Amino acid sequence: MTLFVAQPISLFSQFNYVVVIVLMMVGLYVVFASRNLIKKLVGLSVFQTSVFLLYITIGKVTGGQPPILVDGHADTGSHSSEVLVAAASNVAAVEAAHGGPAQDVIYSNPLPHVLILTAIVVGVATLAIGLSLTVRIREVYGCIEDDKIEALDFEYNLEGTSE
Amino acid sequence: MHDPHVLLRVVSKFLIPLIALFALYVQFHGDYGPGGGFQAGVILASSVILYALIFGLPAAKLAFPPRWIRIGMTLGVLLYGGTGVFSFILGGEFLNYGVFAHDPSHGQHYGILAVELGVLCTVASVMVAIFYAFGSRQAETSNEDW
Amino acid sequence: MMFSSNAHILPIQILDYGLLAILVVVAFAIVRMRSLFAIVMLQGVYSLVSAAWFVSLDAVDVAFTEAAVGAGVSTVLMLSAMLLADRQSEPVPMSRQIGPLAIVIIAGAAMLYAVGDMPAYGSATSPANSYVGIDYLARTAEEIHIPNVVTAVLASYRGYDTFGETVVIFAAGLGVLLLLGLNGNAGRWDAQPNGQRVSNTSAPTMRNVHSPLESSESPQDASETAKPLKTDVKTKGQNHA
Numbered sequence: 001m002t003l004f005v006a007q008p009i010s011l012f013s014q015f016n017y018v019v020v021i022v023l024m025m026v027g028l029y030v031v032f033a034s035r036n037l038i039k040k041l042v043g044l045s046v047f048q049t050s051v052f053l054l055y056i057t058i059g060k061v062t063g064g065q066p067p068i069l070v071d072g073h074a075d076t077g078s079h080s081s082e083v084l085v086a087a088a089s090n091v092a093a094v095e096a097a098h099g100g101p102a103q104d105v106i107y108s109n110p111l112p113h114v115l116i117l118t119a120i121v122v123g124v125a126t127l128a129i130g131l132s133l134t135v136r137i138r139e140v141y142g143c144i145e146d147d148k149i150e151a152l153d154f155e156y157n158l159e160g161t162s163e
Numbered sequence: 164m165h166d167p168h169v170l171l172r173v174v175s176k177f178l179i180p181l182i183a184l185f186a187l188y189v190q191f192h193g194d195y196g197p198g199g200g201f202q203a204g205v206i207l208a209s210s211v212i213l214y215a216l217i218f219g220l221p222a223a224k225l226a227f228p229p230r231w232i233r234i235g236m237t238l239g240v241l242l243y244g245g246t247g248v249f250s251f252i253l254g255g256e257f258l259n260y261g262v263f264a265h266d267p268s269h270g271q272h273y274g275i276l277a278v279e280l281g282v283l284c285t286v287a288s289v290m291v292a293i294f295y296a297f298g299s300r301q302a303e304t305s306n307e308d309w
Numbered sequence: 310m311m312f313s314s315n316a317h318i319l320p321i322q323i324l325d326y327g328l329l330a331i332l333v334v335v336a337f338a339i340v341r342m343r344s345l346f347a348i349v350m351l352q353g354v355y356s357l358v359s360a361a362w363f364v365s366l367d368a369v370d371v372a373f374t375e376a377a378v379g380a381g382v383s384t385v386l387m388l389s390a391m392l393l394a395d396r397q398s399e400p401v402p403m404s405r406q407i408g409p410l411a412i413v414i415i416a417g418a419a420m421l422y423a424v425g426d427m428p429a430y431g432s433a434t435s436p437a438n439s440y441v442g443i444d445y446l447a448r449t450a451e452e453i454h455i456p457n458v459v460t461a462v463l464a465s466y467r468g469y470d471t472f473g474e475t476v477v478i479f480a481a482g483l484g485v486l487l488l489l490g491l492n493g494n495a496g497r498w499d500a501q502p503n504g505q506r507v508s509n510t511s512a513p514t515m516r517n518v519h520s521p522l523e524s525s526e527s528p529q530d531a532s533e534t535a536k537p538l539k540t541d542v543k544t545k546g547q548n549h550a
Contacts, residue, residue, distance in 0.1 A: 013430055199464070293485050
């Protein structure tokens with residue numbers, strides 16, 4: 001019975017997951033329930049954007065800065081180790097490693113940003129593929145409601161067998 | 164002659180060069196601030212799209228010929244892959260930019276610049292191509308249709 | 310308050326809650342709307358608001374891209390696709406909405422069940438923020454010497470990944486050009502090797518179908534195919550090539 005004992009959700013510290021799940025499910029519902037192909041694609045992009053939100057909120061560090069190093073590019077390597085402090089948990093480790101007080105700059109995690117950055121542009125490219133398929137379907141079938149398209153297909157198949 | 168879009172035309176004539184310039188700023192300032200090839204490509208494409216929306220698709224196709232799209236799409240991917248092959252030839256691993264200069268960090272600068280240029284070419288060309296494809300699929304929309 | 314460590318609500322968190330509320334409202338409005346124009350514009354609003362929230366989440370590069378791509382280019386694309394398709398979506402009968410609703414509620418409940426195990430928002434000690442991301446921050450200052458870590462990781466450390474993404478975009482562009490044509494004439498003109506016509510102007514599937522569901526376009530298509538082929542080739546084929 002311990003299987004069903006979940007951790008309690010704290011709406012204060014985990015609100016991001018709750019809201020992202022709600023948004024994701026709204027997008028999924030639009031994809032499932034709507035018949036119109038363009039509306040389905042809009043639902044897909046809502047779903048996609050909420051996945052982006054999920055990734056980015058995981059990478060957020062409270063009190064952090066955007067991952068653009070404060071005086072990174074002028075470094076010649078001698079004192080660069082002072083600015084590479086990242087999350088609060090690592091401050092102590094960096095101090096221990098370099099034997100001096102680390103500069104107290106906290107950056108958010110850059111890795112989710114990189115993953116999502118490319119995903120956004122790929123997302124619009126795939127959206128364009130979906131839209132162009134929709135346009136071609138509209139030109140052939142005269143409608144973009146998928147139940148009508150199915151009915152037309154069914155009718156065509158019936159005629160095809162009788163011939 | 165009464166032109167309902169005269170304000171749009173004047174303002175966008177002023178804005179479009181600035182948007183294209185901003186795309187280049189985003190491209191080459193991407194190492195120091197937010198930006199990079201993906202964003203710059205989209206912004207560059209959006210300046211062409213704005214031009215097409217205001218002045219019509221035929222005019223846009225004169226300003227940014229469809230031939231450039233075919234070249235740009237492939238050139239971008241080839242530039243990116245070519246950077247990798249070039250580092251290969253110089254004795255490093257594929258896409259290891261450290262071998263481009265004596266100081267590895269300078270090599271990284273050159274490599275990132277080349278790769279971002281490739282991304283810019285591909286993204287800008289593909290975005291403009293997609294817009295051209297959708298835009299020229301239909302007859303010209305007249306002013307009364309809106 | 311019961312949360313001793315972060316008992317005070319930061320002003321930035323009020324902003325977060327506000328933006329999230331807008332996102333939820335816009336998402337539900339998309340479900341309710343039937344005018345495709347309104348849906349597409351709301352999708353642009355949704356992208357723009359989420360871009361604003363990305364800034365608050367320190368992801369400036371992502372916010373930049375989302376504002377340019379999600380709110381700008383994809384809205385334009387959807388509008389131009391809508392112009393070629395329909396302006397209204399048909400209402401879905403209530404009986405066909407129960408199944409999707411049940412699936413969505415079950416899936417959402419399953420995910421909410423798992424939320425309790427996730428690290429807190431903004432936690433610096435969470436697994437995701439402890440290992441490789443921190444390593445990139447440290448190495449970029451030492452090895453690459455450019456301030457923007459996102460660019461460094463994108464172009465150098467994960468260069469293979471970005472190469473793959475570039476090829477995906479290239480392939481998607483090719484796909485759109487194959488489906489619609491750079492001049493918008495794919496599927497409308499016919500390939501003519503040796504001067505011989507190869508394919509028909511309209512899709513073969515629709516020629517024999519005469520159902521009440523059909524719109525006014527299909528009879529037009531049928532008459533087009535019935536036309537003498539030679540005139541077709543001259544008027545349609547050569548114009549765009």
